Amino acid sequence: MTTPAPGTLGWFEVATSDPDGAQKFYGSLFDWTFDGSSVATGDLDYRNIKASGADAPMGGIFGTGGQVPDHAVFYILVADVAATCADAEQLGGSVVSRHLDTAPGAPTFAYLRDPSGNQFGIFAPPAA
Known part of the structure; x- marks a missing residue:
């Protein structure tokens, strides 16, 4: 498998108070499969x-x-989250939140808004 290039759609997330219902809906609709995982910071x-x-x-x-x-968001892969946040602000966007000090092995990420107010995410893979 090849690593996607910066600037490409790299991930999406469906945030919901009913994850079992979402899994059933999307799994049945698109034939998706799921695996549950727990993050090192708790029982996420x-x-x-x-x-x-x-x-x-x-x-x-x-x-x-x-x-x-409840919401859905897409994430764009970037080389440098902090630099992309600065660029977005210079281009008229805004930073909703930055998560640059994540757990070891976790990606850094941020939530941004474009000049029209649409929210999206950016992320950089964890260091090798």
Whole structure:
């Protein structure tokens, strides 16, 4: 499998208070499979999504526990999260939140808004 180039769509996430229902819906609709995983920082309900026949996950379902509104977001792969945040602000966008000090082995990421107010995510893979 090749690593996607910076600037490409690298991941998507469905955040929901009903992860079982979302898994059933998307699994039945698109023939996706899921694996549950626990993050080192606690008992996070995060389920990687794999398309039928794919060799790697392409997104995830995040069980919010009702702590944030249900939403879906796409993530663009970037080489440098901090630099991309600065560039976005210079171009009229805004930074919603930055997560640059993540757990070892986890990607750095940020949530941005474009000048029209649309939210999206960016991420850089963890250092090798």
